Amino acid sequence: MSTLFGLLNIAQNGLAAQTAGLDATGQNVANVNTPGYSRVTANLETTATGDTFAGSVQVSGVVRSFDQFTYGSLLSEQGQSGAADARSQALQQTQTIVAPTDGTIGDQLNTFFSSLSALQNAPSDPSARSEVLSDATSLAQSISTTAAGLSGERADLLTQAQGVATQVNTQLQQIAQLNQQIATSQGDAQQPTDLLDQRDQLASQVSTEVGAQVLVDSSGNYTLLSGGTALVSDSTASTLAVGLDASGNLKITSKQGTDLTDITSATTLGTLGGLRETRDTDIPNYQSQLDQFSYNLATKVNSVFSSGYGLDGVTGRNLFVQPATTAGAAYAFAVDPSVANDPDAIAASGTATGLPGGNDTAVALAGLASQALGSSSTPSGAFATIAASVGNDVSSAQSEATLRDDTVSQAQDLNDSASGVSLDQEETNLTSFQRAYEASSQVLQTASSLLQDLLTIQIGA
């Protein structure tokens, strides 16, 4: 049975419902540029009274548009992209160490062999000898500086990785706290959309840094996994720590309560994964190539040099300190102390009787410039191989970073398509709610004026 007072009530509910719609629209428009914001919708429904005439409208809740699937694929792409970006940047740094624009090891080799060539014609000339000695010293410095640069880069990457871990720990803490707040408001009709958005946004940052996967079960239990290890379980967060293992490689651990898990080998994604690959796979590869090169060069030059005689008649000296092993040969590369500071010690003559004009050793040393070193056809070629292997890695890392950027923006688009704000849509909704609100006020006014009429009649009678 419908009444005028019922109509008043319906109009009032209508106003409230349209206001909720306008509210949601306003919120969406205000957050159009907020990263991680998910569009909200006021869910309206008819109040069910069982009476055909008593039905009104009510707001059953404000919910956010969120697609767990597109969000999950965004997280996984972000993890891949984080790794590719970090590796690409770290490798570019490394490339400038191995192959700077000027004064590469290759350039120094050229100068060294050119001065040996000049020594052929002037085996007893002090200035030609000093030239050879100073060029040998520059070459040695350039090799050892490059080796030091690579070690330094590894140290820098450790610091960076520790910085990433610190940041991730803060984010994991925040996610755990948000989970607690979300759990408290679980019973409310109102969905805590802002908390959920914040949590998703944080998880996406964590994914860029270490790679993350988020699981939410039907009863709302939340788990954030990285490489198969839970970093957040509901309101408990793990703490990441980055240190070094016995062989000097990164050791990444996750600690939850008293449980310590080594997640090093599972950390392949995110900035941390990219840094780890560069630091513990790429750079050691260049280091061992450079060590091999240095060992071969020192051994080859020494084998010729030590058979010759210095101007002082002494034989058997090495030009470069002979490395005992390949490992560390590059860092230790230096002119032998028995020759350093003594140009007369440069061996040019192959025999004692050939002094001072004999130049067979100088000829043999200059000839090394065009002889095979290791598996390369020349010493410069051996350096070129190292530089090219860095170059190949940088170039493929850059392509991968570009590719990953593209896939992230595709995943972002898909996610936006589900959760993002479209101003056109909001404006249409705005107009629609506005009209409905106006109409409801009209209904209210009509009901009120009818009641007024009714009251006037009674007074008149």
Add this chain to the structure above:
Amino acid sequence: MRITDGMRLNDSLASEARTSQQMYNLTQEASSGYKVNSPSDDPAAYASVVSLDSRIAVLQARSTAATDASSNLSTADDVLSSASNLLVQAKQTALEMANGTVDPATRAAAAQTIDGLTQSLLSIANTQGSNGYLFGGTATGSPPFDTTGNFVGNNGTTQIEVADGINAQTNVSGAAAFTAAGGRDVFADLQALSTALTSNDVPTITASIANLDSDNTQVVAAQVSAGTLTDRLQSSSTVTTNAIADDQTQLADTQDADVAQVYSEFEQSQTDYESALSVTKQILSLPTVLQS
């Protein structure tokens, strides 16, 4: 698919960033003049640039060494030619003095001439080049002939590398030119002539004519060998210079930016960039529901 404002803007920003990056790379190429600035630009090309650089450095060093060495050899060639002239003069004197009509006093005076020629020849045999004494073998640090013409040098040779694994000799043997090692001891022959002239020993004077001929032949042979070695070094220097030119062409092909291409690619990216910008502008000014 539902398209949101964020998606539209992100996409156009991404394409702007891409073209900006392209333009940046091209600017770098144009300003450095090289298309390979670091190994990652083109690892294979970088490796050939390093190898070509080193090849060119080796060849240039060889060319310089060959030029230096050939200048010493051509000095040797010149002075040996003078030595030969001196020996011809000595032979002339011997011929004149072997004549029976010459009186002993004239012969004694001629001995002075021969002694003077010997001194000149000695200074020739002790000529220095840019790397010490030319005719002392590897004993370049001290005069190879003492004041009486005794050889104190050695017969060592010096060489330089002129091509991969191929060496060329850079000195001529003073021992072969002037001492018994080459056949006759030139200074001993001159000394014998001088003594014979002083002592008026006509048969010895006559005998010395043939000896001086042999001496001259010996010196000329050394001179010819200096000339041959000089030629060899010079021709190898020419070959090396040509090889340098070839390698430099190849290096330029590998390393240098093609300016015309860079320019047209830059134009292209500029057009791309402008269209990306204008699309962004359009997106920003799309009529909205409220405005229309």
